[in-house]
Each structure stands twice: as structure tokens, then as C-alpha cells.
Amino acid sequence: MKNYKLNSANLSNLSERIAVPQYDRSKVKTGIVHVGIGGFHRAHEAFYTDQLLHDNSVTDWGICGVALLDFDTKIYNTLKAQDGLYTLVVKQLDGTHTNRVIGSIVEYLFAPEDPIKVIEKMASPEVKIISLTITEGGYNYNEATKAFDFTNPLIQHDLENPQAPKTIFGYLTQALKLRKDRGLVGCTIQSCDNIQGNGHMTKKMLLSYVTTAAPDLVAWIENNVSFPNAMVDRITPVTAPIDITILSETLGVDDAWPVVCEPFKQWVIEDDFIAGRPAWETVGAQFVDNVVPYERMKLSLLNAGHSVLGILGALIGYNTIDQSVSNPNIATFLNTYMDVEVTSTLGDLEGVNLDDYKKSLLERFGNINIKDQIDRICSESSAKFPIFILPTVQSQLESEGSVQLAAFVVAAWAIYSLGKDENGADLIIKDAMQLELKEKALEAKTNPEAFLEIDSIFGNLKTSSVFVEAYIDAYQDIEKHGVEVCVKNRNANHFTKI
Numbered sequence: 174m175k176n177y178k179l180n181s182a183n184l185s186n187l188s189e190r191i192a193v194p195q196y197d198r199s200k201v202k203t204g205i206v207h208v209g210i211g212g213f214h215r216a217h218e219a220f221y222t223d224q225l226l227h228d229n230s231v232t233d234w235g236i237c238g239v240a241l242l243d244f245d246t247k248i249y250n251t252l253k254a255q256d257g258l259y260t261l262v263v264k265q266l267d268g269t270h271t272n273r274v275i276g277s278i279v280e281y282l283f284a285p286e287d288p289i290k291v292i293e294k295m296a297s298p299e300v301k302i303i304s305l306t307i308t309e310g311g312y313n314y315n316e317a318t319k320a321f322d323f324t325n326p327l328i329q330h331d332l333e334n335p336q337a338p339k340t341i342f343g344y345l346t347q348a349l350k351l352r353k354d355r356g357l358v359g360c361t362i363q364s365c366d367n368i369q370g371n372g373h374m375t376k377k378m379l380l381s382y383v384t385t386a387a388p389d390l391v392a393w394i395e396n397n398v399s400f401p402n403a404m405v406d407r408i409t410p411v412t413a414p415i416d417i418t419i420l421s422e423t424l425g426v427d428d429a430w431p432v433v434c435e436p437f438k439q440w441v442i443e444d445d446f447i448a449g450r451p452a453w454e455t456v457g458a459q460f461v462d463n464v465v466p467y468e469r470m471k472l473s474l475l476n477a478g479h480s481v482l483g484i485l486g487a488l489i490g491y492n493t494i495d496q497s498v499s500n501p502n503i504a505t506f507l508n509t510y511m512d513v514e515v516t517s518t519l520g521d522l523e524g525v526n527l528d529d530y531k532k533s534l535l536e537r538f539g540n541i542n543i544k545d546q547i548d549r550i551c552s553e554s555s556a557k558f559p560i561f562i563l564p565t566v567q568s569q570l571e572s573e574g575s576v577q578l579a580a581f582v583v584a585a586w587a588i589y590s591l592g593k594d595e596n597g598a599d600l601i602i603k604d605a606m607q608l609e610l611k612e613k614a615l616e617a618k619t620n621p622e623a624f625l626e627i628d629s630i631f632g633n634l635k636t637s638s639v640f641v642e643a644y645i646d647a648y649q650d651i652e653k654h655g656v657e658v659c660v661k662n663r664n665a666n667h668f669t670k671i
């Protein structure tokens with residue numbers, strides 16, 4: 174079998190072996206600029222949009238993918254070499270793979286190379302939506318001050334260099350300024366990140382920046398830009414070298430960066446698109462009036478569930494989420510956490526059967542084929558805990574509910590932050606706050622509470638004696654007996670209490 178590099182010229186040769194776009198990509202114009210072309214975007218929004226271009230023969234909703242950071246050189250170069258094409262490998266529960274070449278990314282830009290080009294693209298009249306996957310940490314929100322973090326050196330850089338920004342806030346401000354100055358219509362800025370009220374957050378953070386950087390623009394944004402909230406979901410592990418090899422050896426497709434993901438996908442969006450939108454509902458997205466309860470459900474069950482499995486599993490020495498959830502003690506702990514500490518905080522979720530949802534999560538976590546990396550899950554925990562776990566703790570404290578299991582996970586995170594698992598092996602910790610976490614984790618060895626003093630993560634949680642007591646108890650217990658024994662005891666105690 175002859176191998177072909179994945180690019181436009183080779184598509185017809187590849188079409189006998191793999192599903193390829195059936196629409197004429199050369200006719201598709203950019204209607205969406207998307208910032209952050211990592212795996213998740215390519216498994217989610219770009220996938221839905223590919224399906225839309227395919228089913229509806231529309232031509233005005235192609236995507237221009239923007240790589241914002243220096244760090245993104247590799248993905249930019251890959252997409253450029255492959256004319257924006259890549260393979261989406263859906264790993265089914267039965268071990269089979271469904272492969273499909275996605276064609277919705279029709280343009281790609283590398284912001285550090287040519288910032289003006291990116292600003293112009295965002296400002297161009299045919300672009301109706303600027304969507305974002307810039308990660309939880311990318312919104313520059315400080316949990317302690319509950320405000321935009323102007324001390325961030327990159328933000329200072331953008332304020333001083335508006336024509337050559339480095340952050341999303343600098344780019345959006347310049348692009349919206351151009352739209353206003355040119356008398357153009359506004360657009361929608363659509364967050365696709367795992368943040369409660371992600372549209373609200375985007376608006377709040379952008380307006381904070383604009384109030385300082387370009388105060389005249391504030392009113393225009395208020396009137397001409399919409400920020401729909403959305404819940405996004407599809408588990409997308411980091412592509413492993415073996416994924417590249419399998420495609421090459423079984424199908425003869427040489428794709429330098431395929432994306433792998435689970436079959437499940439969900440996108441629930443508020444219908445608030447000031448300049449129009451694609452009919453994503455025709456390809457499975459749901460449009461609702463208020464997405465906030467769905468977001469809360471997903472963040473505090475799925476994403477928090479991931480963090481629970483990730484941190485506890487990492488300490489035991491596991492590498493993947495399925496290994497962690499296949500340990501019955503950990504699975505019981507997670508179930509109890511979801512049932513006892515999370516469920517009552519979710520309020521009314523009309524039309525959702527929470528029991529089924531929780532059951533399906535356990536199944537998704539257990540998918541042995543996707544090998545979702547614990548390193549991926551634990552990365553940037555300093556941005557994740559305040560969104561995934563701490564709001565639940567806050568709610569529970571307010572209603573005098575249990576916080577025992579959440580406190581246990583936070584204690585495990587403090588120990589994890591020392592950088593060794595329980596067998597003495599090094600943990601790979603990737604976190605923007607790595608140094609501070611380590612410093613506080615070291616202090617916590619003699620004074621466990623020290624870890625809770627990181628205000629930008631924990632806010633004033635250290636003042637809750639109920640939480641602190643449970644946390645210290647868990648910390649000392651884990652140190653003495655290890656995660657697994659403690660989890661087992663907690664499971665048993667919990668059930669006797671009920």
C-alpha cells in the first residue's frame with residue numbers, strides 16, 4: 174500500500190481508504206476565527222462545523238484557526254503543511270476506530286509571526302464569530318481579587334504594545350476597535366472553555382481590559398458584541414505517537430498530528446449570536462435559553478470527576494484515567510463524591526436524568542481505548558480546582574452539607590504537588606503555578622494548612638474551620654496510610670453513616 178501525506182492534493186487518493194470532506198473546500202469562506210487550535214477544538218467545534226459544511230452545503234462558515242502562542246508553532250506548521258486537514262480518530266468503546274478527515278479549518282494564522290494579519294482577520298466583515306479555546310487559565314481571572322489580573326506581565330506588554338499584542342485581550346481589543354472605527358457590524362465572541370458562565374466570564378474580563386486599554390470602546394462592545402455561554406464536552410486525550418503510526422500503517426495516511434477522542438460529544442449553547450450563526454443544531458448541538466445549569470453539571474461532575482481520578486490515581490501510580498476508575502475503591506469514592514457532595518448543589522436540571530448522566534460518566538472514564546493521560550488531567554490544576562471543585566465546596570459549606578471528600582482530594586493535591594507518587598516515582602507536574610504550589614506543598618509537610626494559603630486558588634477557604642479540619646485530617650491520614658487505604662476507610666465510614 175502506498176502511503177500518502179495528508180493534504181488537499183492527495184485527498185482523492187485517500188478517499189478510498191478514509192472518509193474525506195465531500196464538499197468543495199476551495200469555495201468555503203471563513204466565517205469563524207477560532208483561537209486555540211489544540212486537540213479539543215479539532216475534536217469539537219471544527220468537527221461539528223465539518224459535519225455542517227458536509228450536510229448543508231453552506232459555504233460561509235469555514236474556520237480560520239489562530240495559533241496564539243509561541244508554543245503553538247508545531248500545530249501551526251502541521252496544519253499549514255496539511256492545508257488545514259487532519260484526521261479525527263474516534264475511539265469507540267468496543268475498541269474500533271472511526272476515522273475521518275476534517276476539512277472545516279480552511280485558513281490558519283500564527284499570531285507571533287504576523288499579529289496585524291490576525292487582528293485584520295478578526296475585524297474582517299465576513300467574520301461573524303470569534304471563538305476561543307484558550308484554557309481555564311487563559312481568562313486572566315484572579316480568584317482572590319475576583320477580578321482581571323493586571324499584574325500579569327503579558328497584559329502589561331499588551332497595554333504598552335497594542336499593535337503587537339500577545340494575549341487574547343490585546344487581540345480582541347484591537348480587532349473590535351477596527352470594527353468600530355470602520356463602521357462595521359459587531360460579532361459574537363464565543364468561549365468554548367470549561368468555565369462556569371464562560372460567556373459572562375469572557376465579557377467581564379474583556380471589558381475590564383478594555384476599560385483601561387481603550388475606554389471609548391466599552392459602550393460599542395456593550396451594544397455590538399454578544400458573548401453566549403456554552404457547555405462543551407468531548408474527552409480528547411493528547412495524541413500519542415502510536416496514533417500516528419496506526420494511521421500510517423493501517424490506512425497509509427501520513428498525518429503528522431491526528432486528533433483522538435471519545436465517541437460522546439455535547440455542545441449546549443445560548444442562542445445569542447449578534448451577527449448570525451451556523452445551524453449547528455442540524456448537526457447535534459443544542460440551543461437553549463439558559464445554559465448555566467448544564468455548565469455547572471458538566472464542570473462539577475465530569476471535570477471534577479476527572480480531577481478526583483487524576484490526583485488520586487497519580488499518587489497511587491496510575492498513568493491513565495481508566496486505570497484509576499477501574500480501581501473499585503476509587504470508583505466508589507468518586508460515586509459517593511458525586512452523589513453526596515455534588516448532586517444537591519446542582520439545582521433543578523429540567524430534562525436531565527442525573528443518575529443516567531453520572532452512570533454514563535463512569536462508563537466514559539472507563540473507556541480503555543482512549544487512554545486519557547493522568548498527566549493531562551492533572552496539568553494546570555491550579556486553574557481547574559477553582560472551577561471544577563471549589564464552587565461545590567462553597568455551596569456545601571453554605572448549606573452545611575458534607576465537604577469531607579472534596580477536602581480529601583484537596584489534601585491529596587497538596588501531597589501530589591510535592592512531585593512524587595506513593596512509590597517514590599517522579600510526577601510530571603505542568604502548572605503555571607508550579608513553583609508556588611511546590612513551595613506551599615513543602616511547608617504543608619509540617620503545617621498542612623499552608624497549602625490553603627494560596628489565595629489566588631482557594632480564596633478565603635482557609636477561614637472555614639469545617640473544611641480545614643476535614644482537610645488536615647485527610648492530609649495526615651494519606652501521609653500515614655496512603656491514598657488507597659484512606660479511600661477504602663472513607664467509603665466504609667460513609668456507608669455506615671448513611
Ligand code: CS2
Nearest residue numbers: 405406407408409476479550
Ligand atoms: C478535563 C477536560 O482538562 C481536564 O481536566 O477534565 O479536558 C475534559 O476532558 C473535557 O472537558 C471533556 O469535555
